[in-house]
Amino acid sequence: MAKLVDALRDTIRSELGLSIVAEDGGQIIGHVMFTTSLLDAPSRLVEVQVLSPLGVAPEHQGRGVGSALVRHGLAGAAEQGAPLVFLEGDPWYYSRFGLAPGGELGFRKPSLRIPDQAFQVVKLPAFDPWMGGTLVYAEVFWRYDSVGRRDPDTLPSPSDIPRP
């Protein structure tokens, strides 16, 4: 995770992307990143934001820190002119911030391993109705195998692999 965060941080430009920390008494207790990926829309590629990762130190969870980070980040992404923010997460938690399952709004997920309900999106003021299509994650997420969840049970056993 630390390597993913470092690699994502390198992609943040002053005008696009965010890395926000929450502090308590000088100690970092929470962090969220918004980084740039692409939406493969019919007319052209569109820069969109992906919220990932989000984390709050266990002893500080349940006090609104995560919510404040998400709300602050979404406001920042809107200010930067991002049209859409995507993420993978629990719809129960993220629906309170206006996120909804992307498949129902005209978007395709970047991996079949992401459950439909976990693939979520929120439209920001810069969104235009032609901006539909497939989310193409930035290469960094693939490099660190951070897309969806791997299911070790689906690995074929050596005897299942057909031999020529």
Ligand SMILES: CC(C)(COP(=O)(O)OP(=O)(O)OC[C@H]1O[C@@H](n2cnc3c(N)ncnc32)[C@H](O)[C@@H]1OP(=O)(O)O)[C@@H](O)C(=O)NCCC(=O)NCCS
């Ligand atoms: C998810 C997480 C960021 C929430 O941060 P937080 O500061 O505890 O969140 P808040 O205090 O703002 O919100 C608390 C609410 O979220 C709910 N919640 C907390 N963790 C949750 C989780 N993993 N899934 C769903 N809901 C969760 C709480 O039940 C609470 O609900 P309520 O407001 O209806 O009572 C934090 O629990 C965390 O860091 N978890 C481990 C890492 C993680 O799962 N990151 C998210 C990846 S998508």
